[in-house]
Amino acid sequence: MSTPSLFSVPQLRRLGVRLNIVLLGIILFFLVSSGYGIWTLQQQSEQFKTVTQTYYDRAMLAAELSRDAELIATQAMEQSVTQRLSNIDANILQTDITRTFIVTRSKLSAEAPEEVAALTEIDRLTQPYFDQLVFFYERIENQQRLQLRMGRLNRERQQWVAPYINFDVSADNGPFSAFVLNLSRSTLAMLDAQSPGLLTRRKAQLEEIRTALEGLSGLTQVQQQARQKLLENIAETLELKDQLDQSRLEALAAMRKTRLLAQRLSTVCYDFYLIVKQRANNAAQNHSQLIDWVTLQIALFSLAFLGLIGFTYWLIHHYIVRRLNRLSSVMQQHAVGNPEPIPQQGQDEITVIGKTFAMFVDANDRARDEIQSARKAAEAANERLRELNMSLHLQSNTDDLTQIPNRRSFFDWLNSSYPQWAQQGHGLSILMIDIDWFKSYNDHYGHQAGDQCLRQVAQLLRSVTQQYTGMLARYGGEEFIVAVPGISLAQAAELATTLLATIEQAHIAHGHTPKHHVTISIGVATLSQTSLAYPIEKLISKADQSLYEAKSKGRAQVVSQQVPPSLESSANLSV
Secondary structure, three states, X not given: OOOOOOOOOOHHHOHHHHHHHHHHHHHHHHHHHXXXXXXXXXXXXXXXXXXXHHHHHHHHHHHHHHHHHHHHHXXXXXXXXXOOOOOHHHHHHOOHHHHHHHHHHHHOOOOOHHHHHHHHHHHHHHHHHHHHHHHHHHHHHHHHHHHHHHHHHHHHHHHHHHHHOOOOOOOOOHHHHHHHHHHHHHHHHHHHOOOHHHHHHHXXXXXXXXXXXXXXXXXXXXXXXXXXXXXXXXXXXHHHHHHHHHHHHHHHHHHHHHHXXXXXXXXXXXXXXXXXXXXXXXXXXXXXXXXXXXXXXXHHHHHHHHHHHHHHHHHHHHHHHHHHHHHHHHHHHHHOOOOOOOOOOOOOHHHHHHHHXXXXXXXXXXXXXXXXXXXXXXXXXXXXXXHHHHHHHHHHOEOOOOOOEOHHHHHHHHHHHHHHHHHHOOOEEEEEEEEOOHHHHHHHHOHHHHHHHHHHHHHHHHHHHOOOOOEEEEEEOOEEEEEEEOOOHHHHHHHHHHHHHHHXXXXXEOOOOOOOEOOEEEEEEEEOOOOOOOOHHHHHHHHHHHHHHHHHOOOOOEEEEEEOOOHHHHHHHHO
């Protein structure tokens, strides 16, 4: 079913019909000229096949042989780095690349004395290179087996040391636990040593700790068994360390020899490719003279084709583009509020566009008022949506219970501000706060009372911290966290003492604590000068360690520590 139209255009005056006639003429000329060119090229192609089959096929085979040699060498170097080997026969001698190299070589034949010499040299180097590959992968596989054994020993040692990590050094088993941990750390340090001098020093340090552990008396039977297993593990680790170092040296020597043979084979293959390529280029150069006249004819046809296109361009510009530009200019004037008479002369599609646009202008005036009303309604809806988005953003960054920033909001603020502090050289203090005996509070007074206690403590903390340029947030459960930039350790400790006193003075009843009211413990860690090299998580961990120490000393107190600005020095301090 056709769509009814307001205006009709005679068939021969339609722009589409006239353009189709012009385009068909261009296409017909193009087909004739292209057909003649194709026929001529086919005649030359028959002559050129002889050249390509004789020379270029052999050149491609020679290039493929050179590429295969490069791929085999690359694969060997890649696997020497990744050391992902499981079966030498499957991954080396039976790979597609190796088989392709042999198949490609079998297809090549020599047609000149220099080609005979090159193929002879390729055959001489091929088998020694593949044999060296097998030996090289065997060295790598042996090194991998030793590394797997070393990993197993490390895991076993970690399993035996794990029960003594969190023991209190002041308890009866404290000395034994300290020796076990020091022995494990010294073993890891010895394994990480690279230079011979450092390795010797760390072995001596390990031997001293091992001798001291052997001489430790008063151990239980379980500790004696653990000591025996650990000493046996250390002895086997030392022996395996020497074997692994020797294996690495052997693998490195094998890799160097493999690389040397690969370079020689690749060079000879490439030389053979250059010989064949040169002969192919000579034949192609002689044949290129035969197709120069074809190029000349194609150029003449192209010039004629360009002339036809230019004539077509003039017709289209005179009868279509010029009128469309006039109509477009009138439309633009109407769009900016300067109406001009709309051209409606003629009997083609452009005339139909002009008449249709005139009708559209009339309809547009009527619709403008409706659009204005709809725009106002849309603006009101957008304003409401912005308000809802702001409300959702506030809810997602605020703790529902305490109405202070939550953990997510805290870390977003800290991560965005930390680079600026580091650039300006400001310090940063982290206060980790924990409500003492809060589980007992929930157990005896109920979770609703516990929630009320959390809200009251949060408001008391905020009343103190809002005087500082920083942020207080609920870290999780009964824990809170405070970050304050630009203050010293003494100032941070003073802030913590003020927070401690504020909660004490509130006298929130808690009959199941030594003081019979709610108290808090605070751990403080201060970084005198922030740096991007020192991660935020490390500083928070230091504050958490101080909090743990405050808990261990009896709660309701402040423990603070100064964190060195250097990540390396901080790591040494923690050890």
